[in-house]
Amino acid sequence: MMHNLSLDLYEAVDRDAMADAMDxxxxxxxxAYGEAWTLPQLAGVMTMPGTWLTIARIDATxxxxxxVRSVLDECELLLLAxxxxxxxxxxxxxxLHDSLRTARRKGxxxxxxxxxxxxxxxxxYEKAKFEFVHRRPGYYRGNDGQLYDALSFRIDMRI
Ligand SMILES: CC(C)(COP(=O)(O)OP(=O)(O)OC[C@H]1O[C@@H](n2cnc3c(N)ncnc32)[C@H](O)[C@@H]1OP(=O)(O)O)[C@@H](O)C(=O)NCCC(=O)NCCS
Structure with a gap:
């Protein structure tokens, strides 16, 4: 891990944290791929119970x-950047490893x-032992309208 790197966890709407995530x-x-979220999308998911945002910083940067969003004993990594x-x-x-640790801590x-x-x-994801589940054709739509397939991965954290 990088020297001086801090990992800060947010489990509710926090304007400064969301501004940092948007930067x-x-x-x-x-x-080109239309994958980035807008601030209202981020704020919307942060109001849902079971969502958490982890920000890696050096000093204030x-x-x-x-x-990550969780429902009962499952969670989904929504964005990693x-x-x-x-x-x-x-x-x-x-x-990624910190998100897995946080998930485990939550059961x-x-x-x-x-x-x-x-x-x-x-x-x-493969290095972290996620396993391929399936391909979703045309799941993402780029800004030019082109469609891109998505691959779905899963890790069972009990093993
Ligand atoms: C994907 C992303 C988060 C990786 O961040 P990063 O800090 O550069 O990744 P790391 O330095 O921790 O790399 C860890 C491992 O991932 C793999 N990896 C990461 N980026 C890679 C690349 N561009 N090409 C090949 N392997 C890569 C390597 O296996 C690497 O391990 P190694 O250095 O021991 O070979 C970053 O490239 C990113 O923000 N991409 C744009 C946003 C995105 O597409 N996010 C994922 C979908 S939500």
């Missing part, structure tokens, strides 16, 4: 974040996620 969001997601300047140094992996037994089939992030 990373606009920098991290390629607009946000480097990345993970957003690291600002381009900070990639390739383990921040994404640290956020959650599985985590699901959807990822664009052409996204390099798949390597990160």
């Amino acid at each position: 990373v969001m606009v920098a991290a997601f390629d607009p 946000p480097l990345g974040f993970a957003l 690291v600002a381009p300047l900070w990639r390739g140094r383990g921040v994404g992996e640290t956020l 959650i037994t599985s985590m699901n996620l959807e990822v664009r089939a052409s996204n390099n992030a798949i390597r990160l």
